[in-house]
Amino acid sequence: MAEVVVRAEGLTRRFGAFTAVDHVSFEVRRGEIFGFLGPNGAGKTTTIRMLLGLLEPTEGRAWVLGHDATRETARIRPRIGYVSQRFSLYPDLSVEETLRFYGAAYGLPAQRLRERIPMLLERLDLAGQSRRLVRHLAGGWRQRMALAVALLHEPEIMFLDEPTAGMDPLARREIWALLYQLAERGVTIFVTTHYMDEAEQCSRLALIHNGRLLAQGTPFELKERAGPKGIVAISATPLERAFLLLRDWPFFQHVAFHGARIHAYPRDPGLSIEEIRRRLEEAGLEEISVEWIRPSLEDVFLWLVDQAAQEAELPSRSGGALR
Numbered sequence: 001m002a003e004v005v006v007r008a009e010g011l012t013r014r015f016g017a018f019t020a021v022d023h024v025s026f027e028v029r030r031g032e033i034f035g036f037l038g039p040n041g042a043g044k045t046t047t048i049r050m051l052l053g054l055l056e057p058t059e060g061r062a063w064v065l066g067h068d069a070t071r072e073t074a075r076i077r078p079r080i081g082y083v084s085q086r087f088s089l090y091p092d093l094s095v096e097e098t099l100r101f102y103g104a105a106y107g108l109p110a111q112r113l114r115e116r117i118p119m120l121l122e123r124l125d126l127a128g129q130s131r132r133l134v135r136h137l138a139g140g141w142r143q144r145m146a147l148a149v150a151l152l153h154e155p156e157i158m159f160l161d162e163p164t165a166g167m168d169p170l171a172r173r174e175i176w177a178l179l180y181q182l183a184e185r186g187v188t189i190f191v192t193t194h195y196m197d198e199a200e201q202c203s204r205l206a207l208i209h210n211g212r213l214l215a216q217g218t219p220f221e222l223k224e225r226a227g228p229k230g231i232v233a234i235s236a237t238p239l240e241r242a243f244l245l246l247r248d249w250p251f252f253q254h255v256a257f258h259g260a261r262i263h264a265y266p267r268d269p270g271l272s273i274e275e276i277r278r279r280l281e282e283a284g285l286e287e288i289s290v291e292w293i294r295p296s297l298e299d300v301f302l303w304l305v306d307q308a309a310q311e312a313e314l315p316s317r318s319g320g321a322l323r
């Protein structure tokens with residue numbers, strides 16, 4: 001198994017009485033695309049800031065490349081790259097000038113920059129834009145620029161905080177293709193997202209909500225948690241009535257609308273869907289369809305959030321939606 005390059009143990013950060021990150025533990029291995037998935041306000045940025053040594057943990061510890069993330073930042077920084085949510089670039093510099101500027105600021109030797117800049121422009125498909133001023137670049141291109149800057153010093157780990165926030169689907173896909181290329185070259189990617197389709201593309205995921213890790217594993221493993229048969233998808237008319245009935249029956253631990261259907265997590269994998277159908281019929285519902293399906297990551301996430309809320313008996317704090 002590949003070496004562990006990021007490790008968090010009970011990482012916790014409080015702001016006054018508010019706990020933004022609550023005893024979070026995970027490991028990231030070299031070459032992985034590790035996704036940190038959670039809605040707005042879940043604690044993703046705060047976790048990254050602790051891993052980067054920008055924020056001190058209130059409790060717990062983290063190690064990056066074997067060094068203490070809080071005390072040994074000087075040894076870590078030259079080996080990692082970071083693209084923050086609110087990175088800023090100089091609008092009056094061209095793409096190539098920007099790379100030269102940051103390369104010099106990082107203290108990279110001129111000869112290394114002469115090799116590195118054309119290679120990055122090529123790899124990030126920026127060669128055609130090299131003379132363009134940053135201020136004339138569209139969002140997706142700016143994001144590539146930010147990636148190129150963060151890659152100048154050949155980092156072993158890239159920390160990316162919602163690198164595709166606000167982008168159109170095509171630009172998002174292109175950024176993800178780049179992340180794959182980087183991972184194939186052995187760069188470890190630690191990426192936060194609230195997009196489910198992006199989470200699907202990660203080698204491993206940690207799901208975070210209200211500062212707590214709800215689960216971690218590969219997308220496949222997380223979906224397998226529902227049990228061997230998966231979950232039950234139900235449609236019926238009227239759908240709202242079916243929802244209220246299903247929610248009150250003891251067969252399911254979590255019931256949620258999913259477009260024009262209802263997705264329900266069975267308490268018992270031996271549940272008979274014929275029985276559910278019969279009960280819906282007896283209740284006078286029409287156009288009934290009941291079947292086993294594989295859950296999506298969104299199903300898994302909503303189920304885990306619901307479970308955590310039930311355990312804590314607290315309403316969910318985070319208003320942010322996952323897409």
Ligand SMILES: Nc1ncnc2c1ncn2[C@@H]1O[C@H](COP(=O)(O)OP(=O)(O)OP(=O)(O)O)[C@@H](O)[C@H]1O
Nearest residue numbers: 015018020038039040041042043044045046047162
């Ligand atoms: N310096 C701070 N002082 C007080 N509260 C903070 C501070 N930084 C973050 N928080 C709070 O901690 C919680 C987690 O924030 P964080 O930015 O880590 O979430 P996130 O998952 O990255 O979400 P987003 O995608 O919106 O950035 C939020 O409720 C936020 O308001």
